[in-house]
Amino acid sequence: xxxxxxxxxxxxxxxxxTAAPLEFRNVSKRYPxxxxxxxxxxxxxxxxxxxxxxxxxxxxxxxxxxxxxNRMIDITEGDILLDGExxxxxxxxxxxxxxxxxxxxxxxxxxxSIRDNIATVPRLLGWDRRRIDARVAELLELISLPPExxxxxxxxxxxxxxxxxxxxxxxxxxxxxxxxxxxxGAIDPITRExxxxxxxxxxxxxxxxxxxxxxxxxxxxxxxxxxxILREGGVLAQYDTPERILAQPADEFVARFVGLDRGLKRLSxxxxxxxxLEEASSVPDGTRPPGQTDPQRVVFVDDRGRPVxxxxxxxxxxxxxPIAQPDTSLRDxxxxxxxxxxxxxxxxxxxxxxxxxxxxxxxAGALASGNGGAANGKRA
Amino acid sequence: xxxxxxxSGGSGPVIPNFGGGSSNACERNNGLFCWHWFxxxxxxxxxxxxxxxxxxxxxxxxxxFLIAFALALLAYRVRWLETPIAGISSLLYTIPSLALFQILxxxxxxxxxxxxxxxxxxxxxxxxxxxxxxxxxVPQEVRDAARGMGLTPRxxxxxxxxxxxxxxxxxxxxxxxxxxISLATVAAIVGVNEGLGVPIFDAIQRVNFKTEFxxxxxxxxxxxxxxxxxxxxxxxxxxxxxxxxxxxxxPRAVVHAIRGRxxxxxxxxxx
Numbered sequence: 001x002x003x004x005x006x007x008x009x010x011x012x013x014x015x016x017x018t019a020a021p022l023e024f025r026n027v028s029k030r031y032p033x034x035x036x037x038x039x040x041x042x043x044x045x046x047x048x049x050x051x052x053x054x055x056x057x058x059x060x061x062x063x064x065x066x067x068x069x070n071r072m073i074d075i076t077e078g079d080i081l082l083d084g085e086x087x088x089x090x091x092x093x094x095x096x097x098x099x100x101x102x103x104x105x106x107x108x109x110x111x112x113s114i115r116d117n118i119a120t121v122p123r124l125l126g127w128d129r130r131r132i133d134a135r136v137a138e139l140l141e142l143i144s145l146p147p148e149x150x151x152x153x154x155x156x157x158x159x160x161x162x163x164x165x166x167x168x169x170x171x172x173x174x175x176x177x178x179x180x181x182x183x184x185g186a187i188d189p190i191t192r193e194x195x196x197x198x199x200x201x202x203x204x205x206x207x208x209x210x211x212x213x214x215x216x217x218x219x220x221x222x223x224x225x226x227x228x229i230l231r232e233g234g235v236l237a238q239y240d241t242p243e244r245i246l247a248q249p250a251d252e253f254v255a256r257f258v259g260l261d262r263g264l265k266r267l268s269x270x271x272x273x274x275x276x277l278e279e280a281s282s283v284p285d286g287t288r289p290p291g292q293t294d295p296q297r298v299v300f301v302d303d304r305g306r307p308v309x310x311x312x313x314x315x316x317x318x319x320x321x322p323i324a325q326p327d328t329s330l331r332d333x334x335x336x337x338x339x340x341x342x343x344x345x346x347x348x349x350x351x352x353x354x355x356x357x358x359x360x361x362x363x364a365g366a367l368a369s370g371n372g373g374a375a376n377g378k379r380a
Numbered sequence: 381x382x383x384x385x386x387x388s389g390g391s392g393p394v395i396p397n398f399g400g401g402s403s404n405a406c407e408r409n410n411g412l413f414c415w416h417w418f419x420x421x422x423x424x425x426x427x428x429x430x431x432x433x434x435x436x437x438x439x440x441x442x443x444x445f446l447i448a449f450a451l452a453l454l455a456y457r458v459r460w461l462e463t464p465i466a467g468i469s470s471l472l473y474t475i476p477s478l479a480l481f482q483i484l485x486x487x488x489x490x491x492x493x494x495x496x497x498x499x500x501x502x503x504x505x506x507x508x509x510x511x512x513x514x515x516x517x518v519p520q521e522v523r524d525a526a527r528g529m530g531l532t533p534r535x536x537x538x539x540x541x542x543x544x545x546x547x548x549x550x551x552x553x554x555x556x557x558x559x560x561i562s563l564a565t566v567a568a569i570v571g572v573n574e575g576l577g578v579p580i581f582d583a584i585q586r587v588n589f590k591t592e593f594x595x596x597x598x599x600x601x602x603x604x605x606x607x608x609x610x611x612x613x614x615x616x617x618x619x620x621x622x623x624x625x626x627x628x629x630x631p632r633a634v635v636h637a638i639r640g641r642x643x644x645x646x647x648x649x650x651x
Contacts, residue, residue, distance in 0.1 A: 072528060097530035107525025111543045111621045122528050153621045169529075177527075 020083035039234035053224035061234030196331030277356025305353030372375035400638030444503030510552025
């Protein structure tokens with residue numbers, strides 16, 4: 001018995017901080033008594049450490065596909081390989097203990113403290129108390145919850161905190177793969193956006209392979225390294241990066257599903273830091289700008305270079321208007337420019353000093369030239 | 381069982397002598413409550429009757445709980461069994477208690493066994509329904525999360541379903557206990573010489589002596605109240621989370637306490 005445990009612990013430490021690739025190989029699902037398959041011949045690969053979003057209208061089988069990975073639902077045909085090994089060859093309970101599982105309703109255990117909720121899988125794996133305590137402390141810090149939260153019951157913390165605890169609980173045994181079924185679906189839009197951003201930051205640290213189910217194409221574009229769009233009847237319509245799906249929808253269905261505003265959606269994938277900004281003409285506040293300068297380029301700055309005013313068309317000083325940061329998305333930047341009379345947008349650097357100007361035609365040009373989904377693709 | 385059986389008759393001087401013999405005016409006039417008489421008869425009559433009553437109820441609720449628990453687990457696993465089990469326990473519940481005791485006497489005699497068979501059968505419906513309801517009301521997503529994290533069906537039952545059913549189970553226990561405490565007094569009427577029913581019945585039947593009647597009745601009420609309180613305290617100890625909750629994540633404890641089928645009369649929720 002003791003020998004087995006150490007073998008298991010060794011296996012776990014080997015998995016530590018690693019992710020595993022996932023492959024769907026011609027997977028089909030047919031429910032008994034139904035002549036139409038829920039999923040038909042699904043094949044795609046998710047590289048280790050990527051977020052793969054399964055998206056589609058209801059009834060497209062996206063949740064079914066996700067739940068087949070940890071054998072919550074049996075595979076009718078085909079196979080799913082985790083780290084090259086068929087999930088069908090694994091004992092279901094053991095398989096699930098090594099795959100993180102997050103669902104929309106979170107499903108925290110109301111009778112257990114936050115600590116014991118997070119400790120669920122480590123306890124099933126037979127970790128000792130000290131190791132569990134250390135891991136719980138580490139995870140609470142990772143999800144920015146104060147350490148004293150550990151003794152609380154789920155009903156005693158806020159909805160957003162419960163959601164984070166759900167993620168921490170799934171991460172507890174450091175699984176190489178996480179399954180997330182509409183994890184931010186039941187949360188108000190403002191908290192949702194914050195949790196999404198938080199999760200993307202977290203993912204930069206943990207680098208897990210993640211299968212993420214949503215019905216919301218905007219969430220898919222925001223979260224996914226790759227997106228699998230499914231159509232009714234469980235057929236894969238397109239599997240690609242968000243940029244390619246927005247730029248080159250495979251067919252009419254995908255084009256309709258991503259929406260007529262797919263150009264704008266592409267803009268949301270890039271930020272101002274992906275553009276080469278135009279130089280602003282910084283003028284110390286209270287002094288007169290040089291007469292021949294284009295008034296749109298003039299920005300009055302304080303002694304630390306921070307913008308305090310602009311020059312109007314009548315060459316009179318006026319309030320500074322909207323200011324953007326390098327991580328502002330091109331979509332938001334476009335919106336700011338249009339609400340400010342198409343004037344070039346002031347972009348400040350990390351210290352708040354004027355870094356440059358972004359013009360509307362440069363943003364439009366980024367989309368046209370096809371580098372709309374630039375290098376790393378996503379806002380962090 | 382034999383050791384527990386106490387023969388009927390010869391239960392000592394329960395009825396006072398009303399005649400000119402008594403020096404106490406209260407007793408002579410059958411006053412509302414003669415404190416002196418009560419204290420005089422505490423150790424000979426009331427204290428033993430109270431203890432008997434506690435034993436009577438304790439055995440009934442204990443055995444009733446074990447049977448109901450086993451049946452509830454069975455009905456939880458094998459879903460179609462719920463209706464027949466609930467039906468039979470409802471049927472038992474609807475038999476008038478006097479009639480049930482009367483039916484049993486020819487078979488089991490005027491014994492503790494007679495009383496217990498009757499009392500146990502009355503606890504079954506309350507306990508069975510509450511345990512099953514408690515198990516069924518465990519939120520689906522909680523069970524799904526448990527399964528998705530790799531708990532086996534057995535672990536889900538022991539670590540998730542049963543702990544979460546505790547509030548509902550205790551709600552059932554409380555109603556069953558209080559009901560049984562009051563019902564157990566009826567056993568004396570058919571001649572089972574046990575518990576607080578004996579002094580009540582004697583007082584009514586023979587001379588309608590008020591002090592004895594009231595004392596026994598008040599003791600039964602006090603016992604019910606204390607038992608209920610103890611169960612509340614016990615629940616707080618075994619399920620502290622249930623009284624600390626803020627939102628209603630927890631299955632609502634529905635108590636079916638009326639003599640009708642499938643009709644919840646009150647939703648018990650701890651403040």
